[in-house]
Amino acid sequence: MTGKSSLRNLNEVFRDEMVERDRIAALLRMGPLTIPEVAARVGAPVYETTKWVMAMRRFGRVRELPKSRADDYFRYELVEEGR
């Protein structure tokens, strides 16, 4: 078993967040999603989507919702500017 990962140049992944965050924000405007759900909708690798969502979180554009212990994933919601 060789796995699915093919990790892109990290600088490139982080650079792309500048573009992808608008697409992610547009998605999250429709409601909170987990990272795999976001990745599926934007058609991007989940690993890279994780980097983008976490970058958005770092700079205050998304925040996580509380989750139950049984859930594997957090859901993230958009923090609209001015809120």
Place this chain on the structure above:
Amino acid sequence: MAAVGPPRDYDVLVVGAGVGGMESALSLGDMGFKVLVAEKEPSVGGRMILLSKVFPTLDCASCISTPKMAAVNNHPNVRTLVYSEIDDITPRPEGGYLVHLTRKPTFVDPAKCTGCALCEPACTVAVPDEFNYDLAARHAAHIAFPQAVPKKAVITRTGTSPCSFTCPAGVKPHGYISLVRAGRYDQAFRQHLEDAPLVGVLSRACYAPCEDQCTRGELEGSVAIRGIKRFMADRYYAGHLVPEYGPPKERKGKRVAIVGSGPAGLAAAFVLGRSGYDVTILEAEAEAGGILRWGIPSYRLPKDVVARDIQNITALGVRIELNHRVASLTELKARGYDAVFVATGDKGGRKLAVPGEDLGGVVDAMDFLRSINSGHAPDFAGKKVVVIGGGNVAIDSARSALRLRASSVRMYCLESRAEMPAHPWEIREAEEEGIQITPSWGVGQLKGPAGKVDGVDLIRCTAVFDAERRFRPTFDRSVHEQVDADVVITAIGLAPNTAGFANEVELNRNGTLKVHPETLTTSVPGIFAGGDAVTGPSMIVTSIGQGKKAAFYIDRYLSGLTLDGLRYDDRLPVADRAAVAARARDGGSHLEPVPVLRRPAAARVGSFSEYEAGFSESEARDSARRCLDCGVCSECRECVAACPADAIDLGMRARHETVTVRSVALATGFSPTDARKKPAWGFGRFPNVINGPQMDRILAPTRPFNAVVRPSDGKVPANVAFVLCAGSRDEQVGNRLCSRVCCMYSMKQAQLLMGSIPTADVTIYYIDIRAFGKGYEEFFQQTKGMSVSFTKGKVSRIEETDDQDLLVHYEDIEGGGGPKVARHDLVVLATGLLPNQGAFRLFPEGAPEKDEHSYIREVDEELEPGKTSLDGVFVIGSATAVRDIPDTIVHSEAASAQIAAFLKRAEAKA
């Protein structure tokens, strides 16, 4: 041996402000010694401040570190220099050491920065965050970490990006590209306007030397910088039919006359108008714009774009007097102008100097282009047109002739195809349109028996330049050819429009105005000159650069400031293209350039309408995302706008200091082992294989993620493995020593993990557990008591499943032996510690001795801890051997005592 003489600037230089360096600095400072601490990072605290908690007490690492960090930064006897590198340390003949150090520019005034971090989200460049061990992104403008001391922003700049470095007008393409990439289109336009006016013009007609220098050009092809500019200009102008600003309120009370409204004159007017000068442009023609209005065909540069660009200048209060031909420059000064800028450009074409040049049907290229742009295009329908020349004006003329329905258009030029001054893509597009280009021919004569040209005698040109690359064409007159022509357009070069001023200011032999090359002052005080009138024919962007530069010096002249010895050019050295390209090749995607679409040749020759299509929004952003951020900071200046304290200073430069010290304490710490050296474990290939420092960041209160989640998909891991000795006791990774801390920090992480995710299964794969310190064995037992599974077994390899779980292959030593496989969500490699070799490079005249493991050798570990082979040079903490935090602190105190004794002994001797 270097003897210690009288007191120096400092008693002790401490190199490195990790926990050991801080501890020593504080102890020595408390003893009354003057201490200088040099730390290469933007904050003190070293690696300890990045930890979650410390073992075995599980005290908060930040809670222990931050008081020391604050103390060392504020101690009256300690001067702490962060973001500073020691260049070299050399012994002084009279004793002690001479130290050269560089204070790296942070580009943020620390006295003004309040640490608010508003620059961070404003910044448009993201890079891996070294303080989170690359788990997350940080921005070029950043504060190292939340508890940084001093808590000041730093902007990462490794140089000026090649595109920005090369622009003659000082435009910073990297800046507006990063803004377009971030979707901030209006800011992108404004950023360009801050650097240079005529954004719309440049978006169409610039030859874009920036694209030639783009590092992407070494990969799949340059970023379409001009295309991106056009997108942002068109979008901005669509939303801003008129400028969004007016004249500046603060006026200088001085008048400047600008002669000529071409790109140089307009650029100077823009800068001076923005600065509050009363600027009047005196333009001989009926409309402003010079070559932009009259010379460049509208299929390349629509005139409404020129007009809208000029509005950005007149909005500043700049007046343009049309139909005003200036007869005397000195008279302008007499009329009350405090300074004059001459930017008259080119007046027209040079002569062929061959028989028949005065025949009817022979026209100068600039006259021809002007006739079209003024709405008086000649009727070329069905005519055979010959264009003489191989430059861009010749190409413009030929393509324009074709658009006037000439039956054929042929170009002849002296140069070979490779030597033609026209840009290759222009030649290609001209040929696509059906223009026949024939290089290496000169004109013998123009023929026409009835006073009107009907043909051209051509002679073979054998060389254009002599051995010194001077223009000295030679011909083989035995090889000749005759072509029919109804019209001959000559485009063999432009002459400067300066003759009228020959009696007032000095001219060069070629007719250009003679100016000081830096200040652009002419022979008459207060009269400056620039653009093509000075340089000869050049690019628009070069003329804009000249106008900006003239404005800079005119401002200084009118402010009564010196013009001498200034550095107008504020660029950093150009960023290392080769290094950037190499970095991009390492796992980078293949990203083909986004093409700029053009109408097919057959369709475009039918009119003078623009044939190049602009980018859509998605095309512009996709093109912008190809930018490699060569210099890291893009100079978009969003941080400048965001900073409420006006602290950003992009003009900051490195400062060099020289100090003398009586002793040196090397607290340079350790280097973590590189888990990539064990490829079978998948670090760097599998996102869920992380190293120990990364796990500490994930567990820390200031972690990069919102919780303990795995990097591949944000899942909360239910089954985590720790692999011990993953960088220690292993010749394969270049470290045969035990790193002493990995067992304990892994157990610490396991405990913290179980505190965070109580239901998680945690397995530690170990060879043997080394819990040797005070309370360590108890900590081990406590960890076992928390149901952490300890599996004695060497991990041979790790594989990844389709869902990015990990299969750990190990030899099960205690469970019956033999190879086994276990599945985990997340694997943490307990990477080890290596000696930091940086300290040895600081001593060009002889470094302290190394021990057999390449650590700095203590000459007598038991009796004189910290003493190295160099007199007055001491070593602290893990720079001499792997140590955990308590041992580092103990060692630093012991070394401090040795340093104090050394200094006191020396004082006694003196």
